[in-house]
Amino acid sequence: MSTLHVVFKVAGAEYAIPASEVMQMESFTSATPVPGAPTHVAGLMQVRGRVVPVVDARARFGLPPVDRTLDSRVVVGQLGSRTVGLLVDSAREVMKLAPEQLQPPPPMVAEQAQGFVKAVAQVGPRLVMLIDFSRVIGEEKAHGG
Amino acid sequence: MSVDLADFLPAYLTEVEELLSAANAQLLALETAARQRSASPRTVRELFRALHTIKGLSAMVDVEPIVSIAHWMETALRHADQAGGRLPEASVEPMMEGLRAIEQRVRQLATGAHVSEAPRELLERLEALEGTGRGHPGQQGTSAMLQLEPALATKLSASDQEQLLAGIASGRRALRMDYVPSAERAAQGLTINTVRERVGHLAEIVKVVPMAGATPGGGNLTFALLLLTGAEDSVLLEAVGGPPATVQSIVEPSLPETTPISDLLAEPLAPNEEGAVVEPRRSNVLRVEVTRLDDALERLAALVVSRSKLARAVKELTDAGVQTRELVQVLHENARQLRDLRASILHLRMVRVRDVLDRLPLLIRGLRRSTGKLVRLELDVGEAELDKAVADRLLPAIVHLVRNAVDHALESPQERRAAGKPEEGVVRLACHARSSARLELTVSDDGRGVDAAAAAARAGVPVPASSTELLELLCRPGLSTRVSASATSGRGMGMDIVKRITVDQLGGELSLDTKPGQGTTFSLGVPLTITIVDAFVFECAALRYAVAVSAVEIIEVDAASLVRPPSLANGGVALVERRGQAVPLVPLERLLQRESGREGPGPKAFVVRQRGTPVAFAVDKLLGQQEIVLRTLEDPLVQVPGVAGATDLGDGQPTLVLDLPSLGAARSGASRMEYVPQKGGVA
Numbered sequence: 001m002s003t004l005h006v007v008f009k010v011a012g013a014e015y016a017i018p019a020s021e022v023m024q025m026e027s028f029t030s031a032t033p034v035p036g037a038p039t040h041v042a043g044l045m046q047v048r049g050r051v052v053p054v055v056d057a058r059a060r061f062g063l064p065p066v067d068r069t070l071d072s073r074v075v076v077g078q079l080g081s082r083t084v085g086l087l088v089d090s091a092r093e094v095m096k097l098a099p100e101q102l103q104p105p106p107p108m109v110a111e112q113a114q115g116f117v118k119a120v121a122q123v124g125p126r127l128v129m130l131i132d133f134s135r136v137i138g139e140e141k142a143h144g145g
Numbered sequence: 146m147s148v149d150l151a152d153f154l155p156a157y158l159t160e161v162e163e164l165l166s167a168a169n170a171q172l173l174a175l176e177t178a179a180r181q182r183s184a185s186p187r188t189v190r191e192l193f194r195a196l197h198t199i200k201g202l203s204a205m206v207d208v209e210p211i212v213s214i215a216h217w218m219e220t221a222l223r224h225a226d227q228a229g230g231r232l233p234e235a236s237v238e239p240m241m242e243g244l245r246a247i248e249q250r251v252r253q254l255a256t257g258a259h260v261s262e263a264p265r266e267l268l269e270r271l272e273a274l275e276g277t278g279r280g281h282p283g284q285q286g287t288s289a290m291l292q293l294e295p296a297l298a299t300k301l302s303a304s305d306q307e308q309l310l311a312g313i314a315s316g317r318r319a320l321r322m323d324y325v326p327s328a329e330r331a332a333q334g335l336t337i338n339t340v341r342e343r344v345g346h347l348a349e350i351v352k353v354v355p356m357a358g359a360t361p362g363g364g365n366l367t368f369a370l371l372l373l374t375g376a377e378d379s380v381l382l383e384a385v386g387g388p389p390a391t392v393q394s395i396v397e398p399s400l401p402e403t404t405p406i407s408d409l410l411a412e413p414l415a416p417n418e419e420g421a422v423v424e425p426r427r428s429n430v431l432r433v434e435v436t437r438l439d440d441a442l443e444r445l446a447a448l449v450v451s452r453s454k455l456a457r458a459v460k461e462l463t464d465a466g467v468q469t470r471e472l473v474q475v476l477h478e479n480a481r482q483l484r485d486l487r488a489s490i491l492h493l494r495m496v497r498v499r500d501v502l503d504r505l506p507l508l509i510r511g512l513r514r515s516t517g518k519l520v521r522l523e524l525d526v527g528e529a530e531l532d533k534a535v536a537d538r539l540l541p542a543i544v545h546l547v548r549n550a551v552d553h554a555l556e557s558p559q560e561r562r563a564a565g566k567p568e569e570g571v572v573r574l575a576c577h578a579r580s581s582a583r584l585e586l587t588v589s590d591d592g593r594g595v596d597a598a599a600a601a602a603r604a605g606v607p608v609p610a611s612s613t614e615l616l617e618l619l620c621r622p623g624l625s626t627r628v629s630a631s632a633t634s635g636r637g638m639g640m641d642i643v644k645r646i647t648v649d650q651l652g653g654e655l656s657l658d659t660k661p662g663q664g665t666t667f668s669l670g671v672p673l674t675i676t677i678v679d680a681f682v683f684e685c686a687a688l689r690y691a692v693a694v695s696a697v698e699i700i701e702v703d704a705a706s707l708v709r710p711p712s713l714a715n716g717g718v719a720l721v722e723r724r725g726q727a728v729p730l731v732p733l734e735r736l737l738q739r740e741s742g743r744e745g746p747g748p749k750a751f752v753v754r755q756r757g758t759p760v761a762f763a764v765d766k767l768l769g770q771q772e773i774v775l776r777t778l779e780d781p782l783v784q785v786p787g788v789a790g791a792t793d794l795g796d797g798q799p800t801l802v803l804d805l806p807s808l809g810a811a812r813s814g815a816s817r818m819e820y821v822p823q824k825g826g827v828a
Contacts, residue, residue: 030798032688032791032798032799032800032801033688033737033738033739034783034785034788034801035736035737035738035739035785035787035788035808036738036785036786036787036788037782037783037785038782041782041783044778044783044791044799044801045798045799046649046793046797046798046799048648048654049647049648049649049651049652049653049654050652051652051776051778051791051799052780053778053780053782053783055782081779082779082780083780084780084782137782138782
């Protein structure tokens with residue numbers, strides 16, 4: 001059974017997340033910064049009346065920041081009772097991925113990606129990385145307390 | 146079909162008595178102002194509003210004498226408002242008498258006595274106030290004159306004429322409808338009896354006068370029905386089978402018609418048109434100011450914090466090997482007691498949904514009159530309860546949905562009959578607690594359903610594929626589903642406001658289910674409680690923030706009088722003088738990890754107590770003080786010390802609500818964090 005995935009780009013690389021985990025997509029205008037939150041938290045956004053934290057994928061992946069453009073998107077994911085946005089460079093595609101297309105990431109990639117990449121899919125000439133959304137948005141508490 | 150007014154009388158009386166006592170005080174204040182020749186526009190408006198609400202409520206319970214008196218008092222106040230909030234001293238006495246006359250009639254209602262007519266002499270004097278205000282001599286007698294052919298005029302008693310005039314004064318139209326009976330009509334089931342019955346749904350029939358004489362259809366009898374109504378001519382005509390029936394106004398055209406209520410409402414002075422219905426319902430048991438309950442809640446929060454400290458101290462003792470089993474037991478018990486106490490305080494703020502909605506039948510009754518549609522309200526709300534703050538915010542949304550349902554969704558009786566539905570439409574309001582924290586409320590009708598294609602065409606977008614998309618479309622600001630705004634909903638708020646209230650303000654959910662020809666259901670899921678905070682809104686380093694008023698004191702910062710003690714750290718803390726005491730002054734942007742791009746601290750500062758000592762936080766600009774809905778941040782990513790939550794100030798962007806003492810403590814350079822999550826013990 002192939003399942004629908006949302007594909008997004010961060011610093012030229014392509015990532016995918018199961019569409020079933022995505023609540024909606026929002027264009028990004030601004031987020032309200034939260035002092036004391038982890039550095040990869042861009043801030044707060046209002047989505048369908050809920051106030052949700054937005055994780056900056058670039059900061060999370062250790063990539064240099066860029067100016068946000070009209071292409072910038074927030075992929076709003078639902079994870080149990082949590083709703084968290086992921087700020088990405090662009091997101092304009094959905095694709096079906098079959099289980100047999102998915103390969104475990106090579107050990108070096110897995111290590112380098114801090115477990116953010118769950119699997120890698122070969123789609124024609126493209127390589128799409130399936131992310132572990134719960135890892136990316138992080139379980140870390142905002143403060144060490 | 147008819148609403149039993151006896152059910153509403155107690156609520157009506159409570160409300161009007163309260164409004165009257167307020168009106169008395171306001172009029173006295175205006176008298177004082179008039180003597181001192183000073184203007185008091187605010188009091189004029191408040192008094193206007195009180196009278197306008199009295200008028201609206203009285204019209205709903207059919208007490209025309211009160212309606213007329215309130216109407217003329219209201220008109221005089223409108224002129225006072227136009228005169229910059231000055232009520233002439235000479236106007237005070239007639240106005241006082243007006244209030245007395247209303248009070249007297251309210252008492253008559255309360256005791257079940259017959260309500261006496263409005264004293265003509267008083268009405269004339271009040272009317273004259275209006276005339277002088279306008280700058281032309283007051284007309285004697287009534288403002289509107291009836292235009293009736295003599296044959297008809299002689300059939301009307303003085304009280305019939307008075308009834309018509311009072312009706313006109315209250316903003317209704319006085320009409321003469323001629324119905325010509327015929328064999329053909331009778332075959333269609335139309336006789337003067339069925340006409341009476343049908344028209345009776347749409348209008349108040351003052352008198353039916355049979356008149357002999359040749360008719361268009363070749364007959365020799367016409368029934369002239371004298372009506373007071375808010376319904377449109379076409380609706381009335383339709384009810385009696387169209388021509389040869391005719392409808393015409395019986396108000397003398399040479400004199401200006403009394404300003405209809407709807408026009409009054411369009412003027413700047415006019416209160417919210419829903420005012421009479423939306424005005425929060427007062428409990429008849431014990432009235433406690435909500436702020437007192439908030440105060441209790443705040444004290445409880447302090448108790449919770451000290452319990453957490455106690456728990457920590459006990460844990461340290463335990464870790465040090467001290468026998469603490471009994472202490473721990475007491476602590477557990479204490480935690481449970483605090484939880485119960487919090488629940489009971491929150492419970493005090495709960496109002497029954499049924500009580501909140503008890504004006505809706507009156508609203509429906511008014512809509513039935515103004516639209517000429519037949520509609521029944523079904524309430525199925527059980528014993529559900531809501532926090533007062535939520536209820537007050539939610540009610541305007543419900544009123545709007547109900548109004549929309551009657552106005553747009555329900556068809557006319559003729560249309561319904563043609564569609565094989567009962568002539569009487571149903572608007573149903575139901576609610577049940579969905580969980581311990583949320584309430585689901587539905588407003589449904591059995592009308593024509595939302596025309597998705599028409600709505601899409603109006604907005605110039607493709608037809609929505611799902612009900613979610615359709616709802617989003619309907620909630621676009623400014624979208625009206627009707628080409629011409631109707632009298633009742635036209636000036637009301639749009640669905641965008643319903644969405645703003647439900648989703649953005651209350652953090653709830655809104656959904657739609659509609660079936661063409663069968664009806665529409667709106668579902669609102671709202672939290673049972675919300676936290677309302679009186680807050681200062683301010684700007685710091687180009688961003689807006691809010692802070693609870695109760696937590697801070699504002700001081701001005703005079704840059705020239707700042708004292709900078711020697712400091713090792715770069716940009717060390719300055720000292721500012723407050724009531725003879727030197728208080729450390731910290732630029733707030735430093736704690737917020739932002740750059741101000743400005744030399745030195747901002748011009749205003751909030752003083753808070755931090756571990757017993759005052760500390761001042763400098764900010765750029767104070768933007769104002771307002772009530773905000775505090776939304777706590779649930780996600781661990783953003784649960785940080787010093788941020789109590791977020792709020793929506795109306796721009797769709799979350800604004801942080803700061804907890805300055807915690808923020809200061811967390812960032813004052815000390816490595817230990819003193820942050821105690823408020824939810825810790827009693828959530």
